[in-house]
Amino acid sequence: MSYYFLLKMRETEPRIIFAAGIRLLASLMLLAADTANLRADDTPKTSCETISERILEIRTDDLSSLSQRQQSNIxxxxxxxxxxxxxxxxxxGIFNDKLLWNQPLNFSLIFPSGGCPHPHRCAGTAVxxxxxxxxxxxxxxxxxxxIAPNVQIATAPKQKNxxxxxxxxxxxxxSFLKFYDVYQVSAIDRDGKPHQSDYVRSEYSVIAPKRGASKENNYLACLQNVFNVRDVMPGSGAR
Structure with missing residues (x-):
């Protein structure tokens, strides 16, 4: 390698490092802007949450503090x-649904071990x-x-949300298990639009992870304690 070539490398190296730094700074600024825009939007977003912060601890010999539905479930x-x-x-320990966008849940999630210590795997039960x-x-x-919000809006009677x-x-x-309540629109207002939903049942869906699917990758990162908790999923929007 010639002396002239080495001299040129020394001359261009600072410019390369500076250019790389500018690109990194620009990427960070774009990411910060996207996050700020996402947080400025007050519609519910799919998020990763710490179970221990959502658990309501109850005594099994006194369920009086729960709603009738939750008492029946437990x-x-x-x-x-x-x-x-x-x-x-x-x-x-049960999931405290009172904190879920003011939307009561009819199903119950039971976490016998409370906050399961990483990296252990614990068993819970959905009712x-x-x-x-x-x-x-x-x-x-x-x-x-x-936690994934529902943004589906019923537009006709007998439609399920x-x-x-x-x-x-x-x-x-x-696989992932997605737990939710099912409602059916049954009433129509004076303008002919449905406005009342009646609870039908609680269900779960099995979601098989797909190779390269960003949503499933985010889910897995959250559930296996890789993703930062108490934060919205990157690019998730409402699901």
Missing amino acids: AYYLAEEARENRRIPTRL LPDLDKIKLQRFSYRRNLV ISASLVLLDKKEH
Whole structure:
């Protein structure tokens, strides 16, 4: 390598570093602007939340502080645990739906271990009521869950809408489980537009991760404690 070439490299190196720094600064400014715009929008966004901050701890011998629906759900869960000869704990952690955009949930999420310590995998139970029965669905959790708002608007009678959704992992952590309530529009106002929704049942959907899908990658990062908590999902918008 010639002396002339080495001299030229030394002359251009600061310019290369400076240009790279400018590009990095511009990228950070664009990211900050996108985040600021996202936060300025007050519509609910899909977010990653810490489970421990959403848990309401209750005594299993006194459910009086809960709504009738939640009392029914938890009582059913405890009865099933007793029927399976499992030990009934004195306290349970359940998802506190009072903080969910002022939208009450009819299903219950139970986190027996509270905030599950990373990197351990803990088992929880979803209690999903229907009009004439209640179903239980096991799920896996660590420290976080995904909260996804519902932006669907019914435009005709008999059309079904779903509530905000809570996303966790299945027992083997192979798929996502999305829990939500189902409503049906049943009333029409004087302008011929539906305005009243009646609760029908609570359900869950299985979402299989897709290779390269950004939404599923964000979900997995949140649920496996990689993504920063108490923050909106990058580029998520409402889901």
